[in-house]
Structure formats: structure tokens, C-alpha cells
Amino acid sequence: MGFSILAPMNESESTSDRNALDLARQVLTIEARAIEAMIDRLDDKFTGALRLILHCTGRVVVSGMGKSGHIARKIASTMASTGTPAFFVHPGEASHGDLGMITPGDVLIALSNSGESPELLTIVPIIKRKGAKLIAMTGNPRSTLAREADIHLDASVAQEACPLGLAPTASTTAALALGDALAIALLDAHGFGAEDFALSHPGGALGRRLLVHISDLMHGGDALPRVPETALLTEALLEMSRKGLGMTAVVDNTERLIGLFTDGDLRRVLDKTLDIRTAKIAEVMTRNPRTISPNRLAAEAVQIMEQYKINGLLVVDAESRLVGALNMHDLLRAGVV
Helix, strand or coil: CCCCCCCCCCHHHHHHHHHHHHHHHHHHHHHHHHHHHHHHHCCHHHHHHHHHHHCCCCCEEEEECHHHHHHHHHHHHHHHHCCCCEEECCHHHHCCCHHHHCCCCCEEEEEECCCCCHHHHHHHHHHHHHCCEEEEEECCCCCHHHHHCCEEEECCCCCCCCCCCCCCCHHHHHHHHHHHHHHHHHHHHHCCCHHHHHHHCCCHHHHHHHHCEHHHHCECHHHCCEEECCCEHHHHHHHHHHHCCCEEEEECCCCEEEEEEEHHHHHHHHCCCCCCCCCEHHHHCEECCCEECCCCEHHHHHHHHHHHCCCEEEEECCCCEEEEEEEHHHHHHCCCC
């Protein structure tokens, strides 16, 4: 016999679900408060860590054991993708040869909630001897790792979200958030922009959104809908039908853009007492339409279309000469939207 997932729950199941939701909300509340508490604790040690990384001649090495190691990997990955060369080193492997990856110009960020992880403490003297700098991120400012660090960042929490107080939960969330804060502060200090980000993320939708330029997508040449300013409205409508972009540009005899006529303009014209057969396009076109240059990112075209609630854009060069056109369908096909 089958059963339905929509079948009514019995009383014990209903109580169990309520208890699970209450516990989940408690976990989220504890972790949110842990992050909020760090906001007030941020001080010149954070800016000192920022300067230490900005002035280092090498790379940022991030390390940690267990759950802290997973957080350390994520922090290193975030930094690497936002303009700060960084990589993760496992502290256990570091004692067996991987310390050779760390150079005197590097900065090591060591994560340990207790600040007493033996695998990290083992490599601290070697780090110091090499001349690399040490930033410790711990939950115990009086720990050995905190005392030996050049700069200590306090990631302590009032309690773990685990009911047993054992599994790293709030502490790892706090460390992750503090690492993100440091990475984004570094991004800003480096002047790291969208195109820089795209160079580190060329694959998938993110790469398409950030790397594709207007010139890669626009319709040009014979596929570009355009009519002279002396054209009749009927001629403009024929041009729109032939080119299939739902619009046509209106240009002067030097190909400079002077106006735009769209499907929306046509609907508005039909509401007027106007003879379509004799009307000139210059009488009904939209003057000074929104435009974009061919070297701009396609993502910027999306922003303009959404802001002004339009479905297409004309592309012009520095002298306002028409060079192309594109619409929202082109952006959708390219995966930019």
C-alpha cells in the first residue's frame, strides 16, 4: 500500500516538527548574535591585519585543523578570487614538508577556536624563523597561538549553537564571517573591480555575465535596423519587420543617431489620429534614446534596460554614430540575464 506525503501528521509527529523548528531558530539566533557581537569588538587589530597583508611581498597562507580547516579553505578561496593571492596549507602536512610552500614574504592566517591546536603550534616557530608574519584568529585571546601572533583577531563566541556545547557551530560561523570581512576590506583596498573578478571566474554564468561585452552580442552591418530621418513611418515599419528586433534606429546622412522607433511607439501612434501612410518617422520617433557603447559590459546593458524598463538598446561610438543594436533576447541567449 502506498502512502501520501500530504497525509495528516499524528500528534507526536507534529510535536517533533515544532521542536525541530524551535531548535533550528535557536541555532540561527545564537549564530547571528555571535556575528553581531564581533561588530562591536572590531578595532585597530583588524586594520593592523589588513595593513600587514597589504604590505606583504608574498602571499596569504591560511591554515587550520578540523572544522577550522574547512573555514580556512573557504577564506583562502574567497581571498584568491577577490584580488588577494592566497592558498590553504594543512597544518599536519606542513610538518611533513609543506612548510616549504611558505616564504619569508608571506602572511600566515592561523585559525583555531581554542588557540591551542598542537598542529598549528608546532609550525609557529618555523614560521617565525622564516620571517613570515602570523595573524591568529581564535576564540581565546589568552591562548598560546594568540600570544605568539603578530596580530590576534578575536573570534570568540558566548556559546556554541550545538545543544551539547561540543560541535563547532557558532565559532566556525564567526570565524567565517570575520574572514569574509577581511577579504572584502582587502578587495576594496586593492580597488578590485568587476572585470578583475571576472578574470578569476571565467566559467559558467558568472563569467558570461562579467566578461561578455556589448560588441560580442550586438547586431551590426546589414542586420542593424535603421532608416534615414526623411523616411516615412511605413518604411520604418518595414525595416523593423525585416530585422526582427522590435525597433529601428533613425539616423542622419552621416549615420549619427537622432532617434529611435519601437513596437511600443507604434502602439502609442495607433492611439493618435494620425495617417500612418503619410506620417514621417521624424514626427513619431523618440529623440535622444538610451544608448550604450560597444566596449561596455553586457551586464551594464541589463542594468540600463531594467532601470528604464526598456527592451532594447542602440549602440553608438564616441561620435554618436550608430554601430549596433541589441535587445533583451540577445542577453538571454548569451546567458547574461
